[in-house]
Amino acid sequence: MTGPLKVALLGCGTVGSAVLRVLQGQADELGARIGRPVEVAGVAVRRPAHHPDVPAHLLTTDAHALVTRDDVDLVVEVIGGIEPARSLMLAAFEAGKSVVSANKALLADDGVALHAAAAKAGVDLHYEAAVAGAIPILRPLRESLVGDQLSRIVGIVNGTTNYILSRMAETGAGFGEALAEATELGYAEADPTADVDGFDAAAKAAILASLAFHTPVSAADVHREGISTVTATDVARAAEIGCTVKLLAICERVPGEDGDSVAVRVHPAMIPTSHPLASVGGAFNAVFVEAEAAGQLMFYGQGAGGEPTASAVLGDLVAVARNRMTGAPGPGVTGYANLAVRPMAETPTRYHVSLDVADKPGVLAAVAQEFATHDVSISTVRQTGRGDAATLVIVTHSAPDAALSATISALREMPAVRGVTSVLRVEGLS
Amino acid sequence: MTGPLKVALLGCGTVGSAVLRVLQGQADELGARIGRPVEVAGVAVRRPAHHPDVPAHLLTTDAHALVTRDDVDLVVEVIGGIEPARSLMLAAFEAGKSVVSANKALLADDGVALHAAAAKAGVDLHYEAAVAGAIPILRPLRESLVGDQLSRIVGIVNGTTNYILSRMAETGAGFGEALAEATELGYAEADPTADVDGFDAAAKAAILASLAFHTPVSAADVHREGISTVTATDVARAAEIGCTVKLLAICERVPGEDGDSVAVRVHPAMIPTSHPLASVGGAFNAVFVEAEAAGQLMFYGQGAGGEPTASAVLGDLVAVARNRMTGAPGPGVTGYANLAVRPMAETPTRYHVSLDVADKPGVLAAVAQEFATHDVSISTVRQTGRGDAATLVIVTHSAPDAALSATISALREMPAVRGVTSVLRVEGLS
Numbered sequence: 060m061t062g063p064l065k066v067a068l069l070g071c072g073t074v075g076s077a078v079l080r081v082l083q084g085q086a087d088e089l090g091a092r093i094g095r096p097v098e099v100a101g102v103a104v105r106r107p108a109h110h111p112d113v114p115a116h117l118l119t120t121d122a123h124a125l126v127t128r129d130d131v132d133l134v135v136e137v138i139g140g141i142e143p144a145r146s147l148m149l150a151a152f153e154a155g156k157s158v159v160s161a162n163k164a165l166l167a168d169d170g171v172a173l174h175a176a177a178a179k180a181g182v183d184l185h186y187e188a189a190v191a192g193a194i195p196i197l198r199p200l201r202e203s204l205v206g207d208q209l210s211r212i213v214g215i216v217n218g219t220t221n222y223i224l225s226r227m228a229e230t231g232a233g234f235g236e237a238l239a240e241a242t243e244l245g246y247a248e249a250d251p252t253a254d255v256d257g258f259d260a261a262a263k264a265a266i267l268a269s270l271a272f273h274t275p276v277s278a279a280d281v282h283r284e285g286i287s288t289v290t291a292t293d294v295a296r297a298a299e300i301g302c303t304v305k306l307l308a309i310c311e312r313v314p315g316e317d318g319d320s321v322a323v324r325v326h327p328a329m330i331p332t333s334h335p336l337a338s339v340g341g342a343f344n345a346v347f348v349e350a351e352a353a354g355q356l357m358f359y360g361q362g363a364g365g366e367p368t369a370s371a372v373l374g375d376l377v378a379v380a381r382n383r384m385t386g387a388p389g390p391g392v393t394g395y396a397n398l399a400v401r402p403m404a405e406t407p408t409r410y411h412v413s414l415d416v417a418d419k420p421g422v423l424a425a426v427a428q429e430f431a432t433h434d435v436s437i438s439t440v441r442q443t444g445r446g447d448a449a450t451l452v453i454v455t456h457s458a459p460d461a462a463l464s465a466t467i468s469a470l471r472e473m474p475a476v477r478g479v480t481s482v483l484r485v486e487g488l489s
Numbered sequence: 490m491t492g493p494l495k496v497a498l499l500g501c502g503t504v505g506s507a508v509l510r511v512l513q514g515q516a517d518e519l520g521a522r523i524g525r526p527v528e529v530a531g532v533a534v535r536r537p538a539h540h541p542d543v544p545a546h547l548l549t550t551d552a553h554a555l556v557t558r559d560d561v562d563l564v565v566e567v568i569g570g571i572e573p574a575r576s577l578m579l580a581a582f583e584a585g586k587s588v589v590s591a592n593k594a595l596l597a598d599d600g601v602a603l604h605a606a607a608a609k610a611g612v613d614l615h616y617e618a619a620v621a622g623a624i625p626i627l628r629p630l631r632e633s634l635v636g637d638q639l640s641r642i643v644g645i646v647n648g649t650t651n652y653i654l655s656r657m658a659e660t661g662a663g664f665g666e667a668l669a670e671a672t673e674l675g676y677a678e679a680d681p682t683a684d685v686d687g688f689d690a691a692a693k694a695a696i697l698a699s700l701a702f703h704t705p706v707s708a709a710d711v712h713r714e715g716i717s718t719v720t721a722t723d724v725a726r727a728a729e730i731g732c733t734v735k736l737l738a739i740c741e742r743v744p745g746e747d748g749d750s751v752a753v754r755v756h757p758a759m760i761p762t763s764h765p766l767a768s769v770g771g772a773f774n775a776v777f778v779e780a781e782a783a784g785q786l787m788f789y790g791q792g793a794g795g796e797p798t799a800s801a802v803l804g805d806l807v808a809v810a811r812n813r814m815t816g817a818p819g820p821g822v823t824g825y826a827n828l829a830v831r832p833m834a835e836t837p838t839r840y841h842v843s844l845d846v847a848d849k850p851g852v853l854a855a856v857a858q859e860f861a862t863h864d865v866s867i868s869t870v871r872q873t874g875r876g877d878a879a880t881l882v883i884v885t886h887s888a889p890d891a892a893l894s895a896t897i898s899a900l901r902e903m904p905a906v907r908g909v910t911s912v913l914r915v916e917g918l919s
Contacts, residue, residue, distance in 0.1 A: 203801070356623065359789070366784070
């Protein structure tokens with residue numbers, strides 16, 4: 060091979076234009092690191108007129124023609140969404156070209172088939188930018204920790220919801236008010252559904268779990284709850300027990316009598332303020348990893364934005380370019396363990412429950428009996444107030460999620476319970 | 490290739506025996522990840538009788554014969570030290586075998602020659618375990634961040650000194666007392682020189698700088714100061730200005746008129762308690778990275794111990810085994826940038842200085858003039874006490890280290906200065 064390695068860039072939004080800027084501005088440095096010059100062969104966009112900064116001769120609307128061009132060596136996909144990204148990626152593989160992607164939705168939806176297509180073609184598929192922006196986490200899972208047995212990943216992987224929850228804690232605002240502020244400041248999209256309802260975090264959780272447990276996990280396997288139901292009361296109650304509310308992506312290996320399974324879930328939870336994830340504020344991301352030999356690890360950094368995401372894309376680009384030079388793709392992703400995905404109902408969790416009750420003798424006993432009936436053990440109970448305003452705050456031990464949610468339903472029906480004012484899962488309490 | 494991949498293990502101390510335990514206990518899992526079974530071909534030790542837990546047929550005292558054996562595919566070197574590790578590694582390369590090492594001293598001393606030998610032989614050399622134990626940091630620098638421009642790395646990479654400094658802060662003890670406690674608890678070696686004098690951290694700093702800046706940096710290039718001169722007064726003064734004392738390994742790219750250079754140094758410093766590194770306590774390690782596009786990143790975890798170090802060794806082992814399967818080594822380490830190493834005297838730093846002075850009119854003016862004479866700008870001055878007990882606490886702006894140390898020498902000679910009671914560099918203050 061002679062001459063420069065040529066890169067096809069698919070998409071030129073915030074991330075794509077940052078990638079283009081670095082690829083052109085740092086071309087000499089990147090070439091030295093790869094061992095061969097690298098240049099942009101073309102940029103596929105839908106509306107060329109919207110990209111006056113991109114040299115006109117590079118722009119094309121025919122993405123398919125670009126990825127299959129003979130002189131293109133590598134493809135960077137930053138279009139996002141399922142189609143046409145998926146078809147373009149498959150066309151690239153068929154044409155023998157490695158792909159770097161930032162597409163969490165696609166990888167979480169169809170990662171197994173895409174990896175199989177890349178392996179069949181003998182090319183690379185990397186997507187570090189798809190999870191936690193600039194933070195190197197997928198390569199550490201795929202390679203650095205591949206000799207260890209991972210037990211648990213807990214991540215704050217969505218900056219928008221983390222910003223909203225941080226503001227709720229700081230100002231006492233409700234969800235709606237904090238969301239409005241986030242939208243105004245540009246931290247939330249005009250349609251915030253993907254973020255606030257947890258779809259974005261669930262896609263990332265699926266990707267993390269797949270790599271960590273050598274098991275195919277798709278977005279559909281992830282139990283998903285967003286933050287729109289988190290109230291100012293929940294946030295205040297969390298503070299009272301030394302906790303803070305975060306939207307967590309949790310991937311666990313759960314031992315069972317008939318073999319281990321994996322539980323993958325995204326939901327808001329109270330975590331102790333002393334937990335390393337508790338101080339991850341604003342738009343930052345962090346991923347906490349527990350492994351048998353390595354113990355506890357944490358990875359922290361910027362989870363979104365054009366430049367940080369471009370850093371991850373370009374790291375992958377140099378890696379796949381180097382592999383292109385040696386003629387051998389790097390290691391793929393293994394799914395050999397193929398562990399069962401445990402339904403949320405059977406996943407062990409802990410609940411925090413706050414109840415308004417009549418302050419009469421026997422109420423606590425009746426409430427406690429309801430937990431016992433569902434085989435849920437109580438960790439702590441705190442009673443505040445007197446008379447009409449009496450409040451019971453209960454934190455349970457770990458129990459199957461279905462038993463906990465059945466307990467809550469039963470409590471709502473109890474005459475002595477005037478209202479269930481806050482229900483939230485608790486993570487990381489000893 | 491058929492049959493299992495065979496691994497030669499050189500050394501069987503704390504790390505080696507943990508590697509052996511996982512290699513044997515998790516052989517099926519590791520084999521599935523590599524795509525071929527993996528087994529131990531032999532374990533080279535000095536005194537076989539000291540290793541009753543290792544199957545006798547695996548033990549040998551002839552390490553050279555083991556690494557060059559035809560049936561050995563991969564070599565794990567956890568002997569430590571320069572020789573015989575260096576000769577054995579070179580022999581392995583010549584015999585076409587990839588090497589995984591945990592040997593910071595050797596890599597910091599002779600990394601360029603070793604990488605060249607590995608590249609010439611077309612094999613891999615990985616040593617994630619050499620820096621910050623289980624924390625994936627070298628692979629992220631070599632691969633994940635290779636498309637970015639790194640500006641700065643600040644690490645807490647030595648658990649022994651971090652434990653001693655943490656205890657000094659918690660108990661008010663002096664260095665000697667805290668060291669004695671660390672020795673008793675097994676956190677410090679009987680001869681603690683390598684840790685407390687900063688040799689261990691300096692080797693790690695050299696490795697981090699080499700990878701981050703694509704520039705050969707050896708341990709001899711690292712400015713090194715240990716913690717044995719840190720006093721209880723220094724620790725107390727740090728607390729007074731909202732700081733804590735840490736032994737930092739700092740690798741910086743310093744812009745200059747005639748091109749950039751790199752400054753690599755290990756010394757104790759005051760950092761603000763709000764800095765992410767400030768809360769890294771006890772035997773934990775953390776590495777803080779700043780890159781142009783990625784922004785700020787932090788990697789946190791266990792920096793030492795048999796199991797955590799084995800996690801890093803085994804991650805590398807799976808990686809090099811996979812490369813052995815595809816027949817192509819992974820990317821090596823580039824030194825193309827070849828930046829000059831900036832002497833400490835010319836490296837910009839900031840100082841905290843505490844002076845006992847006579848509380849007379851004109852003393853502050855005279856002291857301030859001494860800083861000005863050396864072209865050192867003062868950030869803050871705080872005066873406490875009256876009469877004989879008056880104390881001036883000064884934090885400077887950034888200046889060349891030589892100008893700062895010359896200022897201190899001059900202050901010691903001033904008649905109005907009764908004593909310089911604390912001098913420590915400051916990092917991370919705005």
